[in-house]
Amino acid sequence: MKLNELTLTKTIKMLKSKQISHSELYSAVTQKIDKVNNSLNVYVALDNEAVLKTKNTLDLPLAGVPIAVKDNFLTVGLPTTASSKVLSGFHSPYESTVTKKIRDSGGVIIGKTNMDAWAHGSSTESSDFGPTKNPRNPEHLPGGSSGGSAAAIAANMAIGAIGSETAGSIRQPASWCGVVGMKPTYGRVSRAGVIAMASSTDSPGPIGKTVIDCAVLLNHIAGKDCYDATTSSLAVSDYTAYLSKGVKGMKVGICYVDHPKVKGTPAALAVLDAGKVFERLGATVDLISASDTLMANRILNPNYAIGVYTVVQRAEVSSNLARYDGIRIGRGRDFLATEAKRRIILGTFTLSQSFVEKYYVRAQKVRSLIIQNFHNLFGTYDILIAPTSAGYAQRLGSSADNPLFGEIEDMLLEASSIAGLTGINVPCMRDPKTNLFLGLDIMADQWQEEKILQAAYAYEQATEWNEWVANESE
């Protein structure tokens, strides 16, 4: 097996025990990048001297492993563009908290990955620098907006990766690329130095080859930050410590499989199968049907989350992108591409005096209902599971001319995102004909990262979908 195909956990072990060297490791990773980056368009910037930065990292927890970082995290030394032409050539004078923490822990940032421009999308097709192709099947999309980071993992072009989720942008590309992607609770990881999209839901998080890999990365990026007033002072536990606890005695609820777009699809069937796996492992599993009003033991129709998310996100986007005027950094607003213009204009509309009550405030009220709904359900259930995406990765070109492509695609993820919950995607089905994957979304209440990691690990170990687990279990 080539060194770039190792998991993060194994790589660190082998580096620290001197079984492999940094130069061999980086040689393997770089070879793969050189081979496929031009065609897959995963990285928009690369640090050609990354291996030099592994000096003195062996004693640090991340031991010098190469990490791919989504291009909305500000980095000193590598440019940051959010895949938008507005920021072409922008070299940040300061570092994001997340990438600083990774570096301090011994991780090395090997490059910045492609994304939907400004994170506006679920395909990575609305990047100003061309789409990223799905390494599993390059005629298909990788998902988005963290498509580049998910693809970097799927193609073994990095050992670990960082993405961000506003409503599905980690879990959905992880699902379409067949990798593990985790959205921490909003406020668990600092947003300082991340180009803001929707301030009230943006959640930086890890994307990796296995559940343990994500847990390790989370250990090093989570925590209160004095530069982000919305981070929690809850102590960061060792997220790897709970993994083998298993799911015995856990109460699991299956959601969204009865939705008209999902019912009877391979995605729904895969999730029902996952339910059976959890039952075998000792959990009790219930089917939770949807309802159009708040009812006990029912989950609110995910359609409502689309409306709420569309309004709140675009409102916050219109505000957060007001600073891009070409005066202090970057280029003028005439370099904004169509999707950004769409979102800014709609957001401005929903915040305008005559309509703010009707749209923005109303959406925030429905948000309260969604939060209440989850709160009620988590009074009974430890975790909720659902399909991450209603289907396999779609073909290149699918997102064009559809102003709600992202929102509809992320329908099953928006509710948990706007409620600020935590969720993780693990691969749960692979189509041998297309080599594409389906994903299982495991959600828990705020601050319950341990529960979803436990469940995800148990599922991953009990099933055959993760090739890295299979390769390293010999």
Added chain:
Amino acid sequence: MKASSFAASDVQKIATLAHIPLTDDEAKALASGFRKVLQVVDELNDIDVSNIEPTHQVTGLENVFREDVIDTTRMFTQEQALKNAKRIVDGFIVVDQILEK
């Protein structure tokens, strides 16, 4: 305004407010897209939200402050601050003269 009546002229008005340059063709195309989006959003009107407070923050945090101390670790030198600006004169950032606020 009904979702169905969102016109190109409405789009231009908002684009002006948001400082987004748009051609007439772009405005027309966006208008039809907005009508679709607003139709979806209008489904929220079916939900009863009387007596519900809006949620603006999901963390439940309150009273997060910083002490009144100077933080030199985060301050830029003039050089760092200006390095990405296109037009500089004597340490000032330059723009063409604008009208009064």
Added chain:
Amino acid sequence: MKVNNMQYEPVIGLEIHVELKTKSKMFCGCKNDPFYAEKPNMYTCPVCFGLPGGLPVPNKKAIEWTILLGMALGSTIASFSKFDRKHYFYPDLAKGYQITQFDEPFCSGGFIKTSFGNVRIRRVHLEEDTGKLIHKTIVEKKVTLIDFNRSGVPLVEIVTEPDIHSSEQAKEFLKKLHQIVRYLEISDADLEKGSMRLEPNISVWIKGSNEIPAYKVEVKNINSFKFVAAAIEYEFKRHVAILEEGKVPVQETRGWDEGKNATVSQRKKEGASDYRYFPEPDIPPLRFTKEYIEALRNKLPKLADEVKDDIIKAYGLNDYQGTILVENVPMLSLFQGTVSLPSIQQANISGTTIANWVINKVTDFSGTAPIDLANQIIGSKTVVVSDSELKAVILNVLEENPKAVSDYKAGKEQSAMFLMGMVRRQLPNVDTNVILEAVKAALKNV
């Protein structure tokens, strides 16, 4: 002003901005010192420079000082409050929005007493300042230069109800507000340097009318109390003339033009701006318990009116003396420093005597040491001393101050005054002229 039997009266509300002199800025740890910065754009960071990824974290002291100001004005302090975003585009506004308070300010209500009646405070809230713009022509092109040192400085905004009905009342109100801010030591409130900014909103009604006029004119660019009064007088006349024609003055913003001694129309806004306010998602809201607010109230220093009552009582001053002394903080400090000296008490000098000296005879309050003033006062009550005693002290002083002696010999007259001062410290009750003559005589003989 009476025109055609209708008595017109100005209706004025004031909007005052005060820059707080915290060490650091409102939402970041940058140095708060825009006026004295050596270079432009040297006190910035991701937050106040509006870079991507910059997140605001509120300055606790700035919030406390805002609440103290509200308390000093008798406002109700909100138990729950938050910050909001106010959107507009302008080159000095780095983020394209200003973080301010929209509908839940820290303080509401309150008033300041004036001799013309109470002026009610509508609200006191906290926000961030913008950068500074300089308009220039460079190589025949009109440009604007931007300096972000001031971006993010904490700014308190005080808004009054339109309870002011004359330029005199406006001046009195502003002087009292200025005094309160200075006593609280939260700002230098220097109008010339821009750490206190004034904007009157002016309209005119018929005296006795209960309906607030349907229009108002905002006047900007005023940097002294004198000019506030002048602008009000000017606008009053202008509005009356228009009203007399049966028309209504245009609702607009005008600028005060010092040179013309008039207000000048600025470009008219097309309708009210839509600021698209919404609650600031990056800053958790603020909740103040009763205990917290009462603890803050204990930090409130005595304000002018209370100090005035105190010193009148303690030192037997009259109302005039009390009023003048508390008007000026350095003057008050000098008085309080002098009146408490043991030498003053020993010499049995009354508080009113000292008050009169300070008010009438001292010009440089901060530069005068209480002990020197005390000696001056005591010395004015003269005592005769023997020639020999005087000569002995003088000879001592001349010996101990050879440089002053040689300076005097070289032609420096002030050295004689210096030497006289040194003698007087040892003989504080002797007439200064007597000492001076004796010193000069002694110097002749050296």
